[in-house]
Amino acid sequence: MDAEITEREYMHSGHVGCPGCGATIAMRFFLKAMGEKTVLVLPACCWSIIAGSYPQSTLKIPVIHAAFETGGATASGVRAALDMLGDTETTVVTWAGDGGTFDIGFQSLSGAVERNEDFLYVCYDNEAYMNTGIQRSSSTPYGAWTTTTPGREWKKMRKKNIVEALVAHRIPYAATASIAFPEDLLRKAEKAKGIKGSRFLHIYASCPTGWRIPSEMSVKIARMAVQTNIFPLYEVEDGLRYTINHKPRGYLVREYFRHQGRFQHLTDRDLDEIQKMVNEDWELLLRKAGERV
Amino acid sequence: MSEAAMQNRLFIPRSCLTTEGNKTGSWRFLRPRYEDKTAPCAAGCPAGEDIPKIEMLTAQGFFKEAWETILQENPFPAVCGRVCFHPCEGSCNRGEYDDSVAVHTLERFLSDTAARYDFRPSFARLPSRKERISVVGAGPAGLAAAWFLTLLGYSCDVFEASPEAGGVLRWGIPAYRLPADALRQDLRRFEREGIRIFTRRPMDRQFFAEAAGRYQAVILACGHGRGQSLSIPGEMEVGVIEGLDFLRMIRASEMAVGGGTEAVIVNGAGCGRSMDTLGEGEAAAEGSEFPGKIGEGALSSFDGLTAVIGGGNTAVDVARSVIRLGGKAVICYRRRRQDMPAFADEVRMALEEGVALEELVSPATAGRDGEEIVLSLRQMIVAGMEGSGRARVIPDGDKMKEVRVRRVIRATGAGPEESWMLPAVEGTKVLALSHCRLVSGEGKLVVVYAGDLANATKSVAHAIASGKEAAIALNALLREGSEAVIPRLQACAVGDGPALSMEVCLGGERRLRSRHIVSYTEINTDHFGFAPRITQPRLLVEERVRSFAEIDLKISAGLAMKEAERCFNCGLCNGCDKCWLYCPDVAVIREGEARRIHYDYCKGCGICVVECPRNAMSLGEGEGEG
Numbered sequence: 001m002d003a004e005i006t007e008r009e010y011m012h013s014g015h016v017g018c019p020g021c022g023a024t025i026a027m028r029f030f031l032k033a034m035g036e037k038t039v040l041v042l043p044a045c046c047w048s049i050i051a052g053s054y055p056q057s058t059l060k061i062p063v064i065h066a067a068f069e070t071g072g073a074t075a076s077g078v079r080a081a082l083d084m085l086g087d088t089e090t091t092v093v094t095w096a097g098d099g100g101t102f103d104i105g106f107q108s109l110s111g112a113v114e115r116n117e118d119f120l121y122v123c124y125d126n127e128a129y130m131n132t133g134i135q136r137s138s139s140t141p142y143g144a145w146t147t148t149t150p151g152r153e154w155k156k157m158r159k160k161n162i163v164e165a166l167v168a169h170r171i172p173y174a175a176t177a178s179i180a181f182p183e184d185l186l187r188k189a190e191k192a193k194g195i196k197g198s199r200f201l202h203i204y205a206s207c208p209t210g211w212r213i214p215s216e217m218s219v220k221i222a223r224m225a226v227q228t229n230i231f232p233l234y235e236v237e238d239g240l241r242y243t244i245n246h247k248p249r250g251y252l253v254r255e256y257f258r259h260q261g262r263f264q265h266l267t268d269r270d271l272d273e274i275q276k277m278v279n280e281d282w283e284l285l286l287r288k289a290g291e292r293v
Numbered sequence: 294m295s296e297a298a299m300q301n302r303l304f305i306p307r308s309c310l311t312t313e314g315n316k317t318g319s320w321r322f323l324r325p326r327y328e329d330k331t332a333p334c335a336a337g338c339p340a341g342e343d344i345p346k347i348e349m350l351t352a353q354g355f356f357k358e359a360w361e362t363i364l365q366e367n368p369f370p371a372v373c374g375r376v377c378f379h380p381c382e383g384s385c386n387r388g389e390y391d392d393s394v395a396v397h398t399l400e401r402f403l404s405d406t407a408a409r410y411d412f413r414p415s416f417a418r419l420p421s422r423k424e425r426i427s428v429v430g431a432g433p434a435g436l437a438a439a440w441f442l443t444l445l446g447y448s449c450d451v452f453e454a455s456p457e458a459g460g461v462l463r464w465g466i467p468a469y470r471l472p473a474d475a476l477r478q479d480l481r482r483f484e485r486e487g488i489r490i491f492t493r494r495p496m497d498r499q500f501f502a503e504a505a506g507r508y509q510a511v512i513l514a515c516g517h518g519r520g521q522s523l524s525i526p527g528e529m530e531v532g533v534i535e536g537l538d539f540l541r542m543i544r545a546s547e548m549a550v551g552g553g554t555e556a557v558i559v560n561g562a563g564c565g566r567s568m569d570t571l572g573e574g575e576a577a578a579e580g581s582e583f584p585g586k587i588g589e590g591a592l593s594s595f596d597g598l599t600a601v602i603g604g605g606n607t608a609v610d611v612a613r614s615v616i617r618l619g620g621k622a623v624i625c626y627r628r629r630r631q632d633m634p635a636f637a638d639e640v641r642m643a644l645e646e647g648v649a650l651e652e653l654v655s656p657a658t659a660g661r662d663g664e665e666i667v668l669s670l671r672q673m674i675v676a677g678m679e680g681s682g683r684a685r686v687i688p689d690g691d692k693m694k695e696v697r698v699r700r701v702i703r704a705t706g707a708g709p710e711e712s713w714m715l716p717a718v719e720g721t722k723v724l725a726l727s728h729c730r731l732v733s734g735e736g737k738l739v740v741v742y743a744g745d746l747a748n749a750t751k752s753v754a755h756a757i758a759s760g761k762e763a764a765i766a767l768n769a770l771l772r773e774g775s776e777a778v779i780p781r782l783q784a785c786a787v788g789d790g791p792a793l794s795m796e797v798c799l800g801g802e803r804r805l806r807s808r809h810i811v812s813y814t815e816i817n818t819d820h821f822g823f824a825p826r827i828t829q830p831r832l833l834v835e836e837r838v839r840s841f842a843e844i845d846l847k848i849s850a851g852l853a854m855k856e857a858e859r860c861f862n863c864g865l866c867n868g869c870d871k872c873w874l875y876c877p878d879v880a881v882i883r884e885g886e887a888r889r890i891h892y893d894y895c896k897g898c899g900i901c902v903v904e905c906p907r908n909a910m911s912l913g914e915g916e917g918e919g
Contacts, residue, residue, distance in 0.1 A: 012313050013313055014314060014317055019899055020898035057308040057309075059309070071596035182874060182875075217903060
């Protein structure tokens with residue numbers, strides 16, 4: 001069934017990701033597509049921990065741990081160094097969380113892609129600062145509980161649309177992907193690998209610990225985010241050509257929220273409000289993809 | 294190196310070990326494990342066929358292995374692929390998703406494929422035992438019992454009164470549903486497995502006396518071949534025809550000539566009696582072109598209308614046969630169409646072919662008026678429901694109805710040929726099981742009543758279930774004594790029973806499956822897409838009514854594989870590898886066909902269990918065997 005997905009592993013067992021960690025599933029799939037000619041730049045994020053503390057490493061490819069705000073800049077430097085060595089084969093990848101992408105690393109990311117540096121920036125998005133204790137980020141969705149948006153102070157701001165921000169830079173390739181759609185994820189990683197210039201991949205990676213969900217539901221929840229249009233799968237080439245990769249059958253967002261502890265405080269009215277926002281965003285995407293006039 | 298140079302050097306710590314030294318499995322408090330379970334279709338099949346495995350192998354193109362998987366539990370794939378009422382499809386989980394899998398059509402496909410390539414099956418069989426068993430009646434129950442007893446190591450002799458083996462399959466069910474060649478395809482294997490079938494050897498009380506010396510047990514499976522009378526005035530005078538006899542005469546006109554069944558049938562010389570209705574006259578019809586010779590004698594003409602009394606499959610078979618002989622037929626049934634015991638699909642096709650249905654009428658009297666018979670019918674009305682879901686009917690006052698017909702055929706149920714064939718009801722040495730009845734005594738011949746004699750539901754699938762139960766029960770009785778019978782049967786149950794598995798009985802892999810029956814909510818439908826069910830190709834109505842040619846047509850291998858792919862394979866690992874794919878800890882190990890969890894690293898997140906599309910994994914506490 002999944003014969004096209006290589007058996008080759010670039011990740012070792014024994015990493016210290018939480019049980020059911022979506023970010024580790026994302027990495028496993030991603031590297032299967034990238035192969036060994038990959039250098040990974042890791043700004044501070046969950047993966048800084050998962051990758052192993054010195055002298056261990058859970059990945060079979062070179063990793064550079066970098067400061068939180070330097071994902072874009074470090075990758076630019078690594079690329080320049082490889083160019084000096086005449087290595088055109090190796091792909092430089094920044095692998096950052098949503099905090100390091102949406103908030104703290106945004107300036108260096110924006111700078112690097114504005115220069116159209118030849119690298120692939122991957123944001124695995126678990127919608128808060130998870131490894132420091134579930135603080136909200138600008139990726140945290142409307143309605144979510146975090147330790148910094150507790151109780152009735154749940155987050156009242158919308159999630160930043162990071163893909164659109166990158167598309168606005170008119171980079172050669174930007175796409176979303178999900179751990180629940182491995183074939184789609186691998187295809188996009190392979191496609192990005194073959195493109196020159198700045199590429200951006202936004203991977204939805206569920207977090208049982210921070211989302212207050214049972215670990216076994218991790219992939220199922222990620223799938224529901226796509227099925228409910230909360231996290232549509234699409235890609236944008238040259239900042240212009242939109243392609244929607246998955247057309248869901250129209251499940252209600254309610255289903256997705258119902259399963260997660262971080263949304264338990266929401267009332268039916270709140271959920272109706274959220275459904276409206278999701279519908280609005282989906283319509284906007286359909287218009288951009290030329291499927292609505 | 295100078296001090297200045299040292300100061301300008303860049304030192305970066307570099308990791309050189311993997312994380313495999315961290316045995317993160319110690320974090321685990323829930324433990325996933327591979328655990329195959331029971332599919333609802335398999336438990337719903339009276340013969341307990343391993344349907345999810347059959348469909349898995351079919352989808353993978355392993356047609357021979359799929360066919361052998363049927364044979365393991367049912368020696369009649371060609372027959373059941375045609376005439377089974379397929380309760381499996383009614384319990385199919387896919388039915389709740391889009392439409393049930395066409396298990397019946399696929400069974401037919403596998404038997405066609407086996408015939409086409411002349412597959413020779415190989416399967417588990419216990420070493421020979423000294424005991425000899427005789428089986429009376431070569432219908433589906435008797436033959437199934439002989440088949441399974443043979444697999445259990447016994448040598449079996451089957452005695453059949455009529456000139457060919459098959460019972461209702463040969464002499465009852467019309468050829469348009471089950472051609473003789475299809476039956477012979479299944480029967481040929483019996484001889485290859487060393488089962489001797491003696492035809493033209495009717496049974497009488499004398500038989501028991503002789504059998505006691507030569508056999509350790511007798512399986513009595515002579516069926517319900519004698520029709521029941523209508524008990525109405527005029528029945529004898531107008532010559533009401535018995536439906537089973539009518540069907541038997543039609544089937545007798547296609548007796549084997551040359552080759553064919555001779556391989557199967559060991560002719561018992563000097564037999565006393567052949568079939569009741571096969572006198573000298575019919576013998577002349579042997580090998581003749583059908584239906585040319587049927588016309589000689591009582592059934593000289595099929596012009597005009599024939600009334601068929603009854604609502605079961607026999608009634609429908611009779612009515613549809615009348616149509617094929619050029620007549621017209623009306624079925625008179627005392628309840629409503631939805632109450633008819635006949636298969637709904639058969640009723641629907643009968644009506645398509647022009648059979649009329651008169652509901653809520655019960656015959657009161659019959660009288661002759663020249664060429665015609667006047668049948669007066671009492672009109673009935675529904676007066677509530679019976680426990681079985683059928684309508685309870687009572688006469689609608691004195692209201693009567695009259696039909697004028699050329700002949701009347703009754704199909705109102707059947708009983709055994711002789712009253713002593715009825716199983717003993719009580720007694721210390723009588724063991725009443727779900728599909729058969731064992732009677733044993735110290736030093737006495739063990740008698741097992743099977744098939745219609747002991748079955749509440751009279752279907753081919755139930756007859757096979759009866760034969761299997763008889764074989765497993767008899768084996769337990771002969772090997773371990775009567776105390777062992779019930780525990781042995783329970784050990785072989787598919788799900789909650791009463792369906793039994795011969796593979797389990799023979800110690801096959803199926804015994805490792807959990808009894809838990811997978812429900813629809815336990816299927817992860819995210820991994821499936823809607824797909825239309827295959828439509829069984831059939832002859833057109835106008836082609837159907839012209840001959841007794843088989844109605845259901847063959848399907849191609851491509852279509853069969855596509856249909857088999859629709860199967861969820863409930864509870865059965867088919868190697869889809871979703872467990873391996875989604876494991877965050879790279880802790881699922883594939884070794885050829887096998888999957889294994891590396892518990893040194895498995896953190897017990899349970900994603901593999903939820904993502905398993907077919908509930909072939911379980912998550913539980915404790916650290917037992919995985």
